[in-house]
Amino acid sequence: VPCSSSSLAVSLKAALIIQNWYRGYKARLKARQHYALTIFQSIEYADEQGQMQLSTFFSFMFENYAHVHKEELELRNQSLESEQDMRDRHDYVDLIDVPDSYNGPRLQFPLTCTDIDLLLEAFKEQQILHAHYVLEVLFETKKVLKQMPNFTHVQTSPSKELTICGDLHGKLDDLFMIFYKNGLPSESNPYVFNGDFVDRGKNSIEILIILCVSFLVYPNDLHLNRGNHEDFMMNLSSYLQLHGKRILQILEELYAWLPIGTIVDNEILVIHGGISETTDLNLLHRVERNKMKSVLIPPTETNRDNDTDSKHNKVGVTFNAHGRIKTNGSPIEHLPKHEWEQIIDILWSDPRGKNGCFPNTGRGGGCYFGPDVTSKILNKYQLKMLIRSHECKPEGYEICHDGKVVTIFSASNYYEEGSNRGAYIKLCSGTAPRFFQYQVTKATCFQPLRQRLYTMESSAIKILKERVISRKSDLIRAFQLQDHRKSGKLSLSQWAFCMENILGLNLPWRSLSSNLVNIDKNGNVEYMSSFQNIHIEKPVQEAHSTLVETLYRYRSDLEIIFNAIDTDHSGLISIEEFRAMWKLFSAHYHVLIDDSQVNKLANIMDLNKDGSIDFNEFLKAFYVVHRYEDLMKPGVTNLG
């Protein structure tokens, strides 16, 4: 190769061109990755907010539901569940036997570390733990949890470092990865699991069982904090619904007994969500935490002007997921409102850069707390750091508020393959916290960024498009309002404005536009193309399109409501129940749907004309819940 100075200059320039181009390309990939994450996150939080809003719907629904089923209401009232703790082992475990033919793992009580190993091996082989053992483990765990205080105080030392893990959300592979990298829990290897063990991933029950068994074997070294998803109402649209009534019942109780948080070396507070400017740790140490059943069941309105310590609520009713009406004539059923709110703040809040404390409008519960709030609260209780989880971070962890707040998130690939890493923290008094990251993937780990991005991006765009179709009528109306010339086109600005307002999602619409609509050579948007490339499978022919879209739009709400009505988890509801429920639904959401249409729909759905609707088929027919396709696979149920 000739080495003249001019050819050197030329090759230098060539190298520069390639490098420049490559860096630009890489940056654009990175930006697209961020956009995809933003899509996932804003939809996730909007969904959580939607669930929060259901709380008012449930109170409304109870009031009217009672009129429809008066006799049932009386019957249920008679079997008051004033003290659920009264139920003993007999109601749960002893009614179910393990048959000889069962060849899954068999646990020996009292549990030892052998049982932990046994379970890990079994779950790696994808075996299923028999309901008898599931119930027994959960029952025993609840018994021990009851003896734990609201906050566990833990000390570390060089020979006994503490590992803190964040959200797992049913992703078993991540738990396996953590144990592989960091070792199993033991007296010399203590762990804190900071909430959100369940929901979203497929292996919620397996993770719960592993954590509960480890807790039973090492109750002083395995610490479980409650997360916002350790809430039976939040579980209503999750894989957990696969399991039988008894398991769900005892979960409901177990969740409420999970401690609120952990305090490490008297200086680090570990809680799931965050704090607010009114967070009162002393009060939180004292509250009767087991009375915090669910974020979606707020305490009934009392005379707020009266002394806030009053525990005497007016006699009223609450409606729980299993269709049982509980009267809270007994004064000890509920937390006072301010205590309930204190716990909500702990489980739902998120840190933000702006000073001050604001309602968390993204999630609909808890608040956004600024660095000033962090300083104030940490100083007040002589603490140095807050470790929390609750938010997915691309690197698995994030430090903010000047090093005072650490977010730790342990479910890698949370939204999609390649979306983020998981991480855990190791704490030892006197040294800085150490962070360990990982990413559990099938083959994608070593794929170049562009392939990982493609998977994540197309997934994000797909769920975004699902949102778009669910609001089709409203969107079209908005578009047409702006389209004065009836040209079928809008400027990018106008299109973005409509999308943001109707969908209520704060997304970079302009940057995403090329993925979502057709844009002509003048840069104008052909707005009807927003609805292309999405199909609703097997739509019900005779139903009015508004009905179809409304069902699609509220499908996650529908799921929850159906589960609430189907008290024996049979998958069937009666036609009357369907009609009544639909009426309530439309009244609450101000949707005008003809009675005759509802009847038509109900009758179409009752395929075998026996007066009951297989509502899972109904939901499927509207492409309502794609997860249900997995749920209905044979052999996956834990009946009990």
Add this chain to the structure above:
Amino acid sequence: MADEKDREEIIVAEFHKKIKEAFEVFDHESNNTVDVREIGTIIRSLGCCPTEGELHDLIAEVEEEEPTGYIRFEKFLPVMTEILLERRYRPIPEDVLLRAFEVLDSAKRGFLTRDELIKYMTEEGEPFSQEEMEEMLSAAIDPESNSIHYKDYITMMVIDEN
């Protein structure tokens, strides 16, 4: 004349919105600042291709008097708007990129070996970091021949971006 001024105002307003969107995606704490290390990504995501040297100068322009490691939106917006209005740092056209590879491939074989690519990218121009080099290799190198067939590579990348 008034018409033209109106048009320019509309264009500027659109640029402002576009820049805000790109900025907000990286504003993790929702306080109108981004980490200075993300500025390059933001500028490039808006379609511009400054060299590392040009980027360095831009950062100096938008930084605080006393650099804090964060860039505020108020300082970033006017600078970025100017760049977009002046159409500065236009991206490299496909054929220029191809010719650049051909220059390095003096023997006109149609490919560069892995070692050659590494040498050029890490020793000349504005050298790649090890991470950048590894990333480019993972996507560009054909494992069987241990070389990069640059024409196919460029075509693949262009499809990606569109």
